[in-house]
Amino acid sequence: MNAATMSSASSADTPSAKLAFQLFVAIGIAVFLLMMIAGALFRATQAAFVPIPANFAYELMTLHGAGMVGVSGLAGAAVMWYFLRRYVALSTGMFFAMLALSLVGVVMILAAIGIGRFAGAWTFLYPLPAKSMGVWGPHAAAAFVGGLVFIGVGFLLFYLDCALAILRRYGSFWKALGLDQLFGSGPLDTSLPPTVVASTMVVIINVLGILAGAVVLVMSLVNIYVPGVTFDALLMKNLIFFFGHVFINATIYMAVLGVYEIVPRYSGRPYLINRPFLASWAAVTLIVMAVYPHHLLMDYVMPTWMAVTGQVLSYLSGIPILLVTAYGALVNIHRSGLKWDLPLRLILFSLFGWAAGVIPAIIDGVIRVNLVMHNTQWVPGHFHFYLLLGLVPMLLGSLLYACTRGQWKETALDRASFWTFGVAGAVFCFAFLVAGWQGVPRRFAVHDGAWLSFAQIGTLAATLVLVAAVVLGVRLLARLPRASLSA
Amino acid sequence: MQDLAWTLSLVLMAVVAAVFLWVVAGAATPGGDAAAIGRSSFLWRARLFWLVIVAGVVISFATLWEWPIAGHATAAGKPDAVIRAVGHQWRWELDRDTVQVGQLVEFQITATDVNHGFAIYQDKTTMVAQAQAMPGYVNKLQVRFTQPGDYEVLCLEYCGLAHHVMRAVIKVRAGS
Numbered sequence: 001m002n003a004a005t006m007s008s009a010s011s012a013d014t015p016s017a018k019l020a021f022q023l024f025v026a027i028g029i030a031v032f033l034l035m036m037i038a039g040a041l042f043r044a045t046q047a048a049f050v051p052i053p054a055n056f057a058y059e060l061m062t063l064h065g066a067g068m069v070g071v072s073g074l075a076g077a078a079v080m081w082y083f084l085r086r087y088v089a090l091s092t093g094m095f096f097a098m099l100a101l102s103l104v105g106v107v108m109i110l111a112a113i114g115i116g117r118f119a120g121a122w123t124f125l126y127p128l129p130a131k132s133m134g135v136w137g138p139h140a141a142a143a144f145v146g147g148l149v150f151i152g153v154g155f156l157l158f159y160l161d162c163a164l165a166i167l168r169r170y171g172s173f174w175k176a177l178g179l180d181q182l183f184g185s186g187p188l189d190t191s192l193p194p195t196v197v198a199s200t201m202v203v204i205i206n207v208l209g210i211l212a213g214a215v216v217l218v219m220s221l222v223n224i225y226v227p228g229v230t231f232d233a234l235l236m237k238n239l240i241f242f243f244g245h246v247f248i249n250a251t252i253y254m255a256v257l258g259v260y261e262i263v264p265r266y267s268g269r270p271y272l273i274n275r276p277f278l279a280s281w282a283a284v285t286l287i288v289m290a291v292y293p294h295h296l297l298m299d300y301v302m303p304t305w306m307a308v309t310g311q312v313l314s315y316l317s318g319i320p321i322l323l324v325t326a327y328g329a330l331v332n333i334h335r336s337g338l339k340w341d342l343p344l345r346l347i348l349f350s351l352f353g354w355a356a357g358v359i360p361a362i363i364d365g366v367i368r369v370n371l372v373m374h375n376t377q378w379v380p381g382h383f384h385f386y387l388l389l390g391l392v393p394m395l396l397g398s399l400l401y402a403c404t405r406g407q408w409k410e411t412a413l414d415r416a417s418f419w420t421f422g423v424a425g426a427v428f429c430f431a432f433l434v435a436g437w438q439g440v441p442r443r444f445a446v447h448d449g450a451w452l453s454f455a456q457i458g459t460l461a462a463t464l465v466l467v468a469a470v471v472l473g474v475r476l477l478a479r480l481p482r483a484s485l486s487a
Numbered sequence: 488m489q490d491l492a493w494t495l496s497l498v499l500m501a502v503v504a505a506v507f508l509w510v511v512a513g514a515a516t517p518g519g520d521a522a523a524i525g526r527s528s529f530l531w532r533a534r535l536f537w538l539v540i541v542a543g544v545v546i547s548f549a550t551l552w553e554w555p556i557a558g559h560a561t562a563a564g565k566p567d568a569v570i571r572a573v574g575h576q577w578r579w580e581l582d583r584d585t586v587q588v589g590q591l592v593e594f595q596i597t598a599t600d601v602n603h604g605f606a607i608y609q610d611k612t613t614m615v616a617q618a619q620a621m622p623g624y625v626n627k628l629q630v631r632f633t634q635p636g637d638y639e640v641l642c643l644e645y646c647g648l649a650h651h652v653m654r655a656v657i658k659v660r661a662g663s
Contacts, residue, residue: 054648054649054651055648058645058647058648058650119647119648120647121645123645125601125602125644125645127600127601127622128601128602128645128646128647131576131600131601131647132647132648133576133577133647133648135647135648232623233602233621233622233623233624234621234623234624237602237621267514269521276532298604298617298618298619298626299619299621299624299626300556300559300618300619300626300627300628301621301624301625301626304554308551311547311550311551312543312547315543315546315547316543318539319536319539322503323532323535323536323539326503327528327532330506330507330510331524331525331528333510333511333514334510334513334514334519334524334528335513335514335516335517335518335519335524336514336517336519336521337515337516337517337518337519338514338515339515340514340515348507348511351507352503352504352507355503355507356500356503356504359496359499359500359503360492360496360500363492363495363496364492366546366550367550367551367555367556368488368550368555369488369489369491369492371488371555371556371616371617372488372489372614372615372616372617373489373492373614374604374617374643375604375606375617375643375644376614376643378492433493433496434493437489437490437492437493438489438612439489439608439611439612439613439614440612441606441641441643441651442643443645443650444650444651445650445651446651446652447651448611450611450612451611451612
């Protein structure tokens with residue numbers, strides 16, 4: 001089938017497709033900003049800046065975690081849908097279905113927390129949802145867990161649609177990942193888009209991740225309503241961390257499509273597949289799934305080989321990020337004579353955020369280090385680095401680009417917001433990392449006196465980040481009516 | 488260990504930042520020969536790749552050759568003292584809380600209800616070691632305290648509303 005015909009049919013600016021995209025972005029911005037406020041309030045509680053009682057603080061913590069993971073997934077999926085539909089025929093209906101089901105899930109989660117007082121953290125670590133010591137009831141726990149089920153189903157529908165579309169166009173995942181070329185001889189057919197390779201990887205990992213999530217969520221629901229039915233706590237922990245790790249990593253692997261598609265438009269140099277690129281994506285497909293034991297290094301009852309795998313694969317996972325994606329983008333722009341604007345600045349900054357953020361993560365993945373840093377604030381330190389300074393600007397830059405057709409009129413406010421976000425964001429993340437270095441535990445609503453200064457600096461920085469994020473979010477919202485699906 | 492992790496992270500993150508700044512500073516300058524840049528960068532990447540692989544092998548052996556968790560898996564020493572630590576919502580139950588400096592103390596850690604985290608702190612900003620406390624399982628952690636004092640135990644796995652007040656004290660006294 002002619003690729004041009006296919007792509008023009010799929011990426012057409014039909015009213016429903018454009019509306020779907022605009023809804024995703026508008027809801028995404030609103031939820032992100034609200035979740036940032038929830039997170040900042042939790043940090044402010046740790047700083048003893050606000051007199052929020054511990055129970056409400058833990059509700060905010062739960063809301064922030066669940067909300068951020070969910071909205072990151074939705075925004076990442078929006079970027080993936082936006083670009084992938086240029087190459088394969090995606091259904092706008094399924095895209096809407098993901099949003100609708102996710103919104104049902106969001107309402108359930110909000111009710112669980114706001115009305116039911118559920119505060120089991122976004123990781124819903126079995127058997128905590130069912131064992132609140134009377135703080136929340138079974139319906140609240142079930143609403144939270146059930147809400148996640150709805151969101152998961154929505155995503156599964158989207159990924160299945162992507163899978164079918166990819167298979168129809170390329171015949172097999174093997175070919176869509178370019179593995180027939182990687183293991184073949186002769187020059188590569190570089191017409192295989194990087195977007196298709198990356199999207200195929202995401203489909204594979206997230207379908208498996210979400211299915212594992214579905215299993216553990218249903219098991220949790222059973223335990224909530226039939227407490228006599230219990231499950232092996234270690235099995236549940238493995239399922240939960242496999243699901244969570246894969247899902248949150250998939251958000252970045254979806255967002256990175258924006259890098260592959262947009263950066264070349266500024267540099268004037270095409271971003272084509274090559275053997276290291278194909279090898280990298282094939283490797284991460286497996287690594288991202290097999291590395292999850294790095295969340296379980298302090299569970300000594302895990303088999304030793306899994307702990308070793310967790311450490312070794314954590315180290316190896318840095319290679320595709322640093323030496324392929326970040327390196328490839330830097331090579332693409334090196335002395336290219338490009339013109340900087342806000343979308344591009346955000347995207348390049350996001351690559352730095354991701355590349356730098358994986359370093360403390362990999363170091364924490366060394367068992368000897370994990371022994372004294374696991375569940376300290378080193379953990380939110382590293383994941384806020386590559387999410388707040390990596391994922392968020394990557395999404396924002398890509399979505400801004402989609403709404404500007406490359407004709408961005410830079411203002412002083414844009415520059416000020418970008419720099420405020422970047423610098424304050426870095427201070428915010430380093431406040432966590434320094435606290436983690438000093439052993440400050442994570443997920444404590446109330447901090448001991450010796451830990452207060454880290455939380456206070458973090459809260460002040462968070463406030464600045466929030467202000468910058470609001471400005472950037474409003475800038476994006478204002479341009480949303482001009483969104484083009486073929487920018 | 489924490490100092491090493493922090494310093495190494497800072498240095499490597501600074502290197503990444505420097506590389507980004509250098510490329511970003513020159514990106515608006517035209518005239519780069521894309522083909523030549525491509526060839527040279529491929530060569531450099533191949534060198535970096537093998538450097539990272541070799542470093543990874545060395546680091547893996549260095550950090551795993553002697554199993555990092557004392558008392559877990561093989562080659563555990565025979566403990567001089569055993570403390571059974573049970574996590575409940577929201578308190579620690581220890582069958583003893585006083586040991587002597589220099590003794591090899593084995594903590595047998597479990598929980599009765601939800602996941603907890605048993606973390607031993609020398610002072611408010613220095614963690615000695617930790618393990619998860621799980622219902623249905625016992626994690627064994629061996630620690631040899633080299634300095635006397637009161638070591639605080641914090642819960643390091645979120646376990647509900649009083650997670651942050653779930654504390655205990657291990658008293659390490661000079662030997663007789």
